[in-house]
Amino acid sequence: MKTIQVALLGFGTVGSGTFEVIMNRQREQFAHKVGADLVVKTVLVRHPAKYREQIPDQVQLTDDIDQILADEDIDIVVELIGGLEPAKTYILKALAAGKSVVSANKDLIAVAGREIYAAAAKAGKDFMFEAAAMGAIPIVHPLMEGLSANHIEEIVGIMNGTTNYILSKMAEEGWSYDQALAEATRLGYAEADPTADVEGLDAGRKVAILANLAFHCPAVFDDVYIEGITKVTAVDIAYAARFGYVIKLLGIANKQAEGVALRVYPALIDKRHPLASVNDSFNAAFVRGDAVDEAMFYGRGAGKLPTASAVVGDIIDISRNIVCGCEGRLGDSTYESCCFLPIDEVENPFFVRLTVKDSSGVLAQIGQAFGDANVSIAQVVQETLSAHDLADLVIITHSVKERNFRQALDAICNTEVVEKVESVIRVYGDIR
Amino acid sequence: MKTIQVALLGFGTVGSGTFEVIMNRQREQFAHKVGADLVVKTVLVRHPAKYREQIPDQVQLTDDIDQILADEDIDIVVELIGGLEPAKTYILKALAAGKSVVSANKDLIAVAGREIYAAAAKAGKDFMFEAAAMGAIPIVHPLMEGLSANHIEEIVGIMNGTTNYILSKMAEEGWSYDQALAEATRLGYAEADPTADVEGLDAGRKVAILANLAFHCPAVFDDVYIEGITKVTAVDIAYAARFGYVIKLLGIANKQAEGVALRVYPALIDKRHPLASVNDSFNAAFVRGDAVDEAMFYGRGAGKLPTASAVVGDIIDISRNIVCGCEGRLGDSTYESCCFLPIDEVENPFFVRLTVKDSSGVLAQIGQAFGDANVSIAQVVQETLSAHDLADLVIITHSVKERNFRQALDAICNTEVVEKVESVIRVYGDIR
Structure with missing residues (x-):
C-alpha cells in the first residue's frame, strides 16, 4: 500500500490540530478511506528546536522550504502560515514542484485566488481550500x-x-x-x-x-x-x-x-x-x-479541530486523487467574467432611526420628503423621548437603490424637523 | 471534446426534472464544469409512445432495458423508477455492463445498499445516491x-x-x-x-x-x-x-x-x-x-427540481471521474461491522402526560413510584381538568434506559391514582 506524505507549513493552532487528526485521530482510518496510508513527513517552522519536544522524532522539522520543495516523497503541501508572503510564493513553488496544495489562508486566496487556481490547473495538481471559506463548514466542495x-x-x-x-x-x-x-x-x-x-x-x-x-x-x-x-x-x-x-x-x-x-x-x-x-x-x-x-x-467557522476537520478533509480528497491518478480533477472554477455593482447601485430596504422634533406634522413632513424622492415607507414607529421635546422616529422603507435612498435622506436632513440621523441599517430581503 | 451520454430509467417528476436540468438549464455549463459535453441519449419508460411529444426526437425512447445495457455509448445510467424491483436488477446489470449508476431510490438502498456498493466496487464504477438520503441537501458527499x-x-x-x-x-x-x-x-x-x-x-x-x-x-x-x-x-x-x-x-x-x-x-x-x-x-x-x-x-428534502439538483450533481461528479479516468474513486464506505442497540437499551429523557385523580398526595405517590424505579424527574406540571375531579400531570424525566422507564411506567399505572397514560414522547438530548 502506498504511503502519501504530507508537509505542514506552520505549526500554530490549526497546524497542530491538523497534525493531531492525521497522526492520531484518523491514523487507522486512512487505509479504508483512501486506499493508502497517510503521514506527516515534515513540518516547516521558523525555529525547529522549539518544536522538537512536541513532535515525534520520525517527523522532520525544518526551517527551509527548499528542503520540502526538493523532497520527491512529499505529495501534499499544507500551507497554514497565513498572510500574503511568503505563503503565496511557497504555494506557487509547491505547485510548480508537482505537489498538490491545501491552504486555509483566506487573506491570500481573497486577493490571489485566481492566480493560484490557474497555477494549479497548469501544473495538473489540486489546490484545495475548504477551511479558508467558512472554517469547518463544508461549503467549497458543495458549491x-x-x-x-x-x-x-x-x-x-x-x-x-x-x-x-x-x-x-x-x-x-x-x-x-x-x-x-x-x-x-x-x-x-x-x-x-x-x-x-x-x-x-x-x-x-x-x-x-x-x-x-x-x-x-x-x-x-x-x-x-x-x-x-x-x-x-x-x-x-x-x-x-x-x-x-x-x-x-x-x-x-x-x-x-x-x-x-x-x-x-x-x-x-x-x-x-x-x-x-x-x-x-x-x-x-x-x-x-x-x-x-x-x-x-x-x-x-473557526477553532483548532473544526478548522483541522476541513483541512484534513481536503487532504483525504487529494489523497484519493493521488491513488486514482486524477490530481487536478476539479480544475479552475473561475471561468466566467462578470461586472461587479458599486454599492450605490444595490437595492435594499432600509431601517432609519432619526431624532426628530416631537410636534404634530413631523411624520407627514418626512413622509412627504421620502415620497418626493420615490422612497416608499413600509413601517414606522414614533416614540417620545423623555427630554427636550424630541422623539425617536424609526422607519423601514421598501426596497430602493442605495443612491436614491441616500439622496432622499439628504433631503430629509434638510427639513427643520430632523435633529439627527441616529442610524441607517440595511434590511435583508423584501419587506413582507 | 468527449460527449458523456446518460440513460434515464423513468420519466416521472424527478426524471423530467433531471432531463430539464441536463438538456436546458446546464447545457452550456458542462464544458466548463466537466471538460466534456453531457447529453441524455435514451429514456426508458413503460409506454414510449406516450412520451414522444414531450421528449425531443434526438433522444431515444425505449421500453427495453437491454437496449440500454448493450449500448456502449451510454456511460451513466440514472435509476429513477423507484421500488425494489426491477430497479435493483437494472442497477446491478448496469454496473456489470460497465456503466456508473446514479439512483434516488431510498427504498432500495435502505435494504440493498451494501450489495450495490459492493457490486460498484467490484466493477470499478461509481454508484452515487445523493438524492436518496435527504433530497436536495448535500449530505452523502459531505459525509x-x-x-x-x-x-x-x-x-x-x-x-x-x-x-x-x-x-x-x-x-x-x-x-x-x-x-x-x-x-x-x-x-x-x-x-x-x-x-x-x-x-x-x-x-x-x-x-x-x-x-x-x-x-x-x-x-x-x-x-x-x-x-x-x-x-x-x-x-x-x-x-x-x-x-x-x-x-x-x-x-x-x-x-x-x-x-x-x-x-x-x-x-x-x-x-x-x-x-x-x-x-x-x-x-x-x-x-x-x-x-x-x-x-x-x-x-x-423533495420536489422536482431540488431532487434533480442532487441527481445531476452526482452525474457531474461521475462525469468528472470519467474524464479523469477515475470511476470508482470513492469506493465502498461500509467497511466496519457494528452492533445495533434494540430500543429497550437506548437512553433518553421522557415526556409523560397522565390523567390522574385530582387529590392531594398524587404527585408524591407518583414521584415515589418513579423514584423506586430509579427514574429521576426533571420537571412537572399539574393542571386541574374542568370535569370529573381529574388533573393533567405532565412529567419530564432525566435520561433513562427505555427498558427501565417502561418498567417504572407499568408500576405507576398500577397505582390507583393514575386514570390513563395519555402520551409518552421521548426527549432529544440531556435535560438542562
Missing part, C-alpha cells in the same frame, strides 16, 4: 460538486463568529457593543486587535472566495463593499426586534439585473429566516439556486 | 468527503417534509393532526396514502442510509426502530412549548457505549436547538463529529 447542477443566485451568510457572538449577546443580554466586545475578548473569540473581525474584513474575504465558486467569477477582496458592526447599538437591536427582525453581520453575494453585488454589512433579517437563529460564535451560509431552491450550511 | 476527517458521533435530523409540515402547522396554528394532514394532502405534500410519511418509514430509510456513511456500518431499514406521528396531539405540543420544547419527527443515528442506535420517532427538542426552527416542509441533518464539532445541513 463545486453537490450544487454544481445549479445556477447559484445568492449566497448570504453569517461569516464571522466574533461579530456574531457580539451581536447575539447585545440582543440576548441587552449589552452595549463595548461590553460584548470585552466579553468576546475575555473568551478568546476576539483578538487583541479585533479590527479584521469587527470591521467586516474577515467576512469580506469569505464573500470574495465564495463568489469565485458560486458565480465562477474573478472576484477579489476589493470588489466587496464592507461595513463593520461598530456603529450598531442596543437601541437599534431593540427597535429591529419590535419590527420582527434581528440584526446580523451579513456577507452577501448575489446576482442582480445589472451585475453581481458583493457586500458585508450589519443588516436586519426577518426573525423567521433560518439565518436569524444562528447565534453565538456559529457561522452559516444560506444558498439559493435555480434547482436546489434554498439550502443552508451551518457550523463552526 | 464521504468534507467530513471524512471525523469520527461521526451522531446524526439527528428532520428527514421528512410531510410530517414536518404537519407538526409545524399543529404548533403554529393549533390544528389537530387530522386537520394538518388534510391540508398537507390538499397542498400535495402528503400522498393519497400517507403511511410511508406519517408512520416514519420514509425517515427510517434515510436513517439507515446515513448510518452506512456516518459509521461505515452495514445498517439496513430493519435495524431502525420506527414510530410515526399519528399519536401526537396539539395538547402535547402545547405542554412541550411550556417546558421550552418543540415536537419534531426526528431520525437519530448515534453511537452509544454499547453500540449504534438507529431510530425514528416524534421527540421533544429544545427550542434553541438549530433543528427546532426547521419548519414547514424543510428538512435538515445535524451532525456531530470529533473534529468538526457541530454542523447542520438544511434544505428541500
